[in-house]
Amino acid sequence: MTTKRKHSPTIEVRGLTKSYGQTLAVDHLSFEVHPGRVTGFLGPNGAGKSTTLRMILGLDTPSSGVALVNGRPFKEHRQPLFEVGALLDAKAFHPGRSALNHLCCLALANGIDRRRVDEVLDLVGLTAVAANRVGGFSLGMDQRLGIAAAMLGDPHTLILDEPVNGLDPEGILWIRTLMRSLAEQGRTVLVSSHLMAEMALTADHVVVIGQGRLVADDSVDSIVSASSRNIVQVRSPQADALKALLDEVGAATTIGADGEMTVTGMPAEQIGDLASANGITLHQLATQHASLEEAFMQLTHDSVEYRATAPAHTTQESAA
Amino acid sequence: MTATTIPNTPLDPSTIATGEDAGPTAVQARLPLLPMLFRSEWAKTKTVRSTYWSVLLAAVAMGLGTVIAAIQAKSNKPIVDPVGLTLGGVLFAQLAIGVLAVLVVTSEYSTGMIRSTFVAAPQRRWVIATKAAVVASIAFVAGTIASLGTFLAGQAILGHHGVSITAPGALRSVIGVGIYLALVAIFAVGLGTIVRSSVGSIAILFALLFVLPQILTALPSLHNIAKFLPSTAGQAITHTAATTTSLSPWTGLTVLTFYTAAILAAGLVIVHRRDA
Numbered sequence: 001m002t003t004k005r006k007h008s009p010t011i012e013v014r015g016l017t018k019s020y021g022q023t024l025a026v027d028h029l030s031f032e033v034h035p036g037r038v039t040g041f042l043g044p045n046g047a048g049k050s051t052t053l054r055m056i057l058g059l060d061t062p063s064s065g066v067a068l069v070n071g072r073p074f075k076e077h078r079q080p081l082f083e084v085g086a087l088l089d090a091k092a093f094h095p096g097r098s099a100l101n102h103l104c105c106l107a108l109a110n111g112i113d114r115r116r117v118d119e120v121l122d123l124v125g126l127t128a129v130a131a132n133r134v135g136g137f138s139l140g141m142d143q144r145l146g147i148a149a150a151m152l153g154d155p156h157t158l159i160l161d162e163p164v165n166g167l168d169p170e171g172i173l174w175i176r177t178l179m180r181s182l183a184e185q186g187r188t189v190l191v192s193s194h195l196m197a198e199m200a201l202t203a204d205h206v207v208v209i210g211q212g213r214l215v216a217d218d219s220v221d222s223i224v225s226a227s228s229r230n231i232v233q234v235r236s237p238q239a240d241a242l243k244a245l246l247d248e249v250g251a252a253t254t255i256g257a258d259g260e261m262t263v264t265g266m267p268a269e270q271i272g273d274l275a276s277a278n279g280i281t282l283h284q285l286a287t288q289h290a291s292l293e294e295a296f297m298q299l300t301h302d303s304v305e306y307r308a309t310a311p312a313h314t315t316q317e318s319a320a
Numbered sequence: 321m322t323a324t325t326i327p328n329t330p331l332d333p334s335t336i337a338t339g340e341d342a343g344p345t346a347v348q349a350r351l352p353l354l355p356m357l358f359r360s361e362w363a364k365t366k367t368v369r370s371t372y373w374s375v376l377l378a379a380v381a382m383g384l385g386t387v388i389a390a391i392q393a394k395s396n397k398p399i400v401d402p403v404g405l406t407l408g409g410v411l412f413a414q415l416a417i418g419v420l421a422v423l424v425v426t427s428e429y430s431t432g433m434i435r436s437t438f439v440a441a442p443q444r445r446w447v448i449a450t451k452a453a454v455v456a457s458i459a460f461v462a463g464t465i466a467s468l469g470t471f472l473a474g475q476a477i478l479g480h481h482g483v484s485i486t487a488p489g490a491l492r493s494v495i496g497v498g499i500y501l502a503l504v505a506i507f508a509v510g511l512g513t514i515v516r517s518s519v520g521s522i523a524i525l526f527a528l529l530f531v532l533p534q535i536l537t538a539l540p541s542l543h544n545i546a547k548f549l550p551s552t553a554g555q556a557i558t559h560t561a562a563t564t565t566s567l568s569p570w571t572g573l574t575v576l577t578f579y580t581a582a583i584l585a586a587g588l589v590i591v592h593r594r595d596a
Contacts, residue, residue, distance in 0.1 A: 094431045105364045149436060
């Protein structure tokens with residue numbers, strides 16, 4: 001593996017747009033996915049995640065824009081299983097076939113050896129049930145079969161759409177461990193989810209979309225801290241006066257029943273300075289520690305506010 | 321199904337072959353596309369039960385020709401076309417082969433398999449063309465064998481009214497059944513690709529190949545239209561006596577070939593353009 005490959009993006013999405021009539025499912029989306037880390041692809045249900053992944057994999061044709069995998073559109077790869085493994089949904093197979101036959105059918109389409117089929121069955125722990133019809137599989141086994149199919153060509157890039165959906169804790173842990181170890185081997189892992197807490201545990205980097213548009217493209221750590229900076233808890237005996245001042249400068253304030261004020265859109269330092277300059281006494285000034293879950297809610301519910309305060313980012317121009 | 325628990329296999333990252341030190345199985349050999357697709361589609365077809373049921377049903381349907389021969393032999397009526405008579409089961413065999421060919425495409429859409437297929441082989445038009453080639457091969461081989469068996473048994477039952485395989489038009493008709501069923505299979509693959517739904521495709525196929533010809537042939541004034549329908553035109557290949565209600569054997573088969581080429585071409589255009 002060359003140094004170049006490790007640092008250049010393996011997936012590039014540029015101005016990707018998909019419209020269904022008047023509806024824009026994906027709206028001029030641009031981002032890159034790099035090797036050696038798990039990239040979470042986040043967004044509420046219906047944000048356009050699956051449509052984007054389907055366009056990357058050549059299943060849906062973009063209305064405009066391009067999606068490149070290893071520098072080329074997916075459809076131009078003749079043996080794509082060697083480039084990209086995909087888990088699109090848990091039931092992309094004929095229930096009447098055995099797990100072994102299902103994998104053999106796919107392997108043959110890329111000239112992959114039968115021994116590799118046995119290897120991936122072993123990798124996902126389905127060897128014992130390889131001869132069983134997949135129609136009788138549990139959801140967890142379906143997911144394992146999907147992962148086995150994705151690993152057939154030993155690809156450098158993996159795309160997983162909601163892989164933990166409906167799994168029990170053991171299955172979730174298994175997928176999480178798998179994704180981490182694949183990224184540690186230097187592979188590119190793009191995983192979509194609407195479960196932020198899950199991504200906080202798995203992803204290094206997140207691409208967040210809302211209503212088909214890019215909302216954030218940053219490391220998990222900086223997204224959480226950027227959000228945290230924006231939620232500040234304030235207590236003051238002159239709360240009303242402070243609220244008036246904050247309203248004037250455009251920060252959003254809410255006062256709870258216990259008199260605690262929550263300020264968003266202005267860092268704690270500025271609130272403190274503002275209060276001091278106007279002679280307002282503060283009893284508490286604390287930046288709230290946000291979880292990725294909260295950060296996500298904030299991002300997707302008020303993306304305009306985030307973009308106004310977030311550090312400039314090269315890929316964000318497309319969302320503007 | 322009893323074994324529905326997840327096998328408790330902890331993941332050992334060392335078992336995942338890496339790009340650097342992968343075993344020989346992970347080495348990518350540059351192989352020609354079509355042989356890979358053909359082997360894959362062949363494996364798909366032989367690993368589902370519906371294939372075996374359909375072929376068996378087609379063979380049984382062809383065998384109906386012997387029953388027709390037995391009835392005819394007892395009636396003592398003059399026999400105009402002893403060859404075409406014993407091959408009459410093709411009327412039903414085409415439905416079994418048609419269902420098989422439709423399902424080869426539509427079952428992938430109904431189960432979601434099509435997404436796995438197109439991610440492994442994004443050359444969608446070649447995938448559909450390969451499916452057509454696979455079911456056409458099965459239809460030709462199974463159809464010709466069943467046709468020959470029925471012909472030989474049927475002629476034996478007809479006794480002195482029967483003819484041998486060396487009789488004029490006999491061999492052409494027997495092999496013609498295989499060719500006819502292969503064309504029907506390709507037609508059905510094209511139709512299934514356009515319609516995508518199993519029920520919808522089968523309904524349209526049965527109406528086109530079976531119901532419509534029955535209705536139009538029953539009305540003498542419409543014979544000139546009826547003989548140009550795909551199935552009536554194609555089945556002319558099994559006739560050894562000239563009739564006014566059908567085209568000549570090779571003309572008829574050519575007409576069916578045009579229909580088949582048109583519907584397959586439409587399917588290929590659509591599968592390329594439409595989102596999977």
